[in-house]
Amino acid sequence: MPEESNRLDLAKWAQVESEWTLAETAVANLARVILHGPPGVGKTHLASRVGPALSITLCEDLSVQEIGGHYLPNGTQWSFHYGPVSTAFKEGLPLLIHEMGRASGAVHDFMLAVLDCPDVARLTLPSGETILPGAGFKVIATSNSSPETLDPALRSRFQAEVHLRTPHPELVRRFELLYPRLGRAFADSFKDPERAIDPRRLLSFVELLQKQVALRRAAALTFVDSAPDVLAAFSAAGVRFPCDRS
Ligand SMILES: Nc1ncnc2c1ncn2[C@@H]1O[C@H](COP(=O)(O)OP(=O)(O)OP(=O)(O)O)[C@@H](O)[C@H]1O
Ligand SMILES: [Mg+2]
Numbered sequence: 001m002p003e004e005s006n007r008l009d010l011a012k013w014a015q016v017e018s019e020w021t022l023a024e025t026a027v028a029n030l031a032r033v034i035l036h037g038p039p040g041v042g043k044t045h046l047a048s049r050v051g052p053a054l055s056i057t058l059c060e061d062l063s064v065q066e067i068g069g070h071y072l073p074n075g076t077q078w079s080f081h082y083g084p085v086s087t088a089f090k091e092g093l094p095l096l097i098h099e100m101g102r103a104s105g106a107v108h109d110f111m112l113a114v115l116d117c118p119d120v121a122r123l124t125l126p127s128g129e130t131i132l133p134g135a136g137f138k139v140i141a142t143s144n145s146s147p148e149t150l151d152p153a154l155r156s157r158f159q160a161e162v163h164l165r166t167p168h169p170e171l172v173r174r175f176e177l178l179y180p181r182l183g184r185a186f187a188d189s190f191k192d193p194e195r196a197i198d199p200r201r202l203l204s205f206v207e208l209l210q211k212q213v214a215l216r217r218a219a220a221l222t223f224v225d226s227a228p229d230v231l232a233a234f235s236a237a238g239v240r241f242p243c244d245r246s
Contacts, residue, residue: 010163019164020046026160031138032115034100034147034158040199042168044098047140053094054084058103064110069125080127085114089123092134101145108154115139115157166190167199178206185237197223197230215241 011019023046026033035043047053056067067085071078088095103111113123118137124130146163147155155161167187176183189197201222208218219227234241 018166018169019162020166020168023162023164026162027140030159031118032157032159033139034141034143034155034161035164036100036143036146036161037164038193038196039144041164041166042171042199043142043164044096045171046168047096047142050094050096050138050140053096053140054088055096055098056084057098058100058107060102060104062103062107064106065126067107068110068123069127071126080125080129082125085110086123086125086131089114089121089133089137090131092136094136094138094140097139097141100141100143100147101149108151112151112154112157115154117157165193171199175202175206179239179241181237181239182206182234185234185239188237189233195229195233209241212242 011017011022014022016022016025020042023033023035023043027035027046027050035047037043056062065083067083069081069083069086072081082090085095087093097111113121115121118133121133122130141158147158147161167190172183172187174183175186186197186199186202189195205218205222208221209215213221215231216227219231223230
């Protein structure tokens with residue numbers, strides 16, 4: 001796998017506009033893809049383009065039973081309830097997995113079977129039933145951590161991985177349309193990861209401005225200690241906001 005420092009050149013090398021073009025190609029054409037990068041750049045937004053899908057967010061406390069299925073009391077009987085992963089697998093639906101890097105060891109082991117190639121993939125559930133993947137089953141996983149932290153066997157089951165270090169161009173355009181040059185200033189902030197403006201905080205900042213909250217107040221609430229630097233960067237980029245009403 002390429003070193004971190006080489007990844008910036010990968011989109012250029014592949015002769016595409018940005019890593020997002022690579023991500024869109026992967027999501028449109030492959031059944032097991034992992035997208036990783038900093039918070040808020042648009043990974044989930046892109047993954048959601050697969051249409052109606054089941055979705056899970058992994059964390060240390062999530063059990064295999066919760067995602068794969070388990071027995072629940074039904075009057076005097078017990079009946080088996082499929083979990084989101086076994087449902088998507090069996091019904092052939094897209095499955096979005098958020099925070100892929102945060103699963104427990106047991107869930108990672110379970111995902112080895114889920115992510116196998118369709119010719120060998122099969123899940124044996126606690127009910128004893130063995131299920132095969134339905135025709136439309138696909139997995140788009142997102143993560144803030146690098147797939148390098150995943151178990152190598154799990155990582156190799158993804159057909160493609162894309163490192164998305166900059167915000168989706170449509171998100172940049174969304175800001176540019178609201179306030180000219182804001183999109184450019186936002187995108188430029190990602191040239192230095194230390195100075196990168198949190199996309200969700202920028203959305204909140206804009207929301208406050210649109211509710212007539214004064215500029216510095218909106219910035220203090222959303223960018224906290226970096227508010228003076230962020231406003232200075234916007235000013236240097238020529239962004240014009242409504243008058244400060246503080
Ligand atoms: N292409 C886009 N066009 C318009 N808005 C977008 C786009 N991508 C993301 N956004 C907006 O940006 C916000 C963050 O996007 P999203 O939830 O996809 O980020 P993420 O990369 O999955 O973050 P995290 O790693 O924290 O889960 C959302 O409010 C979303 O609506
Ligand atoms: Mg997300």
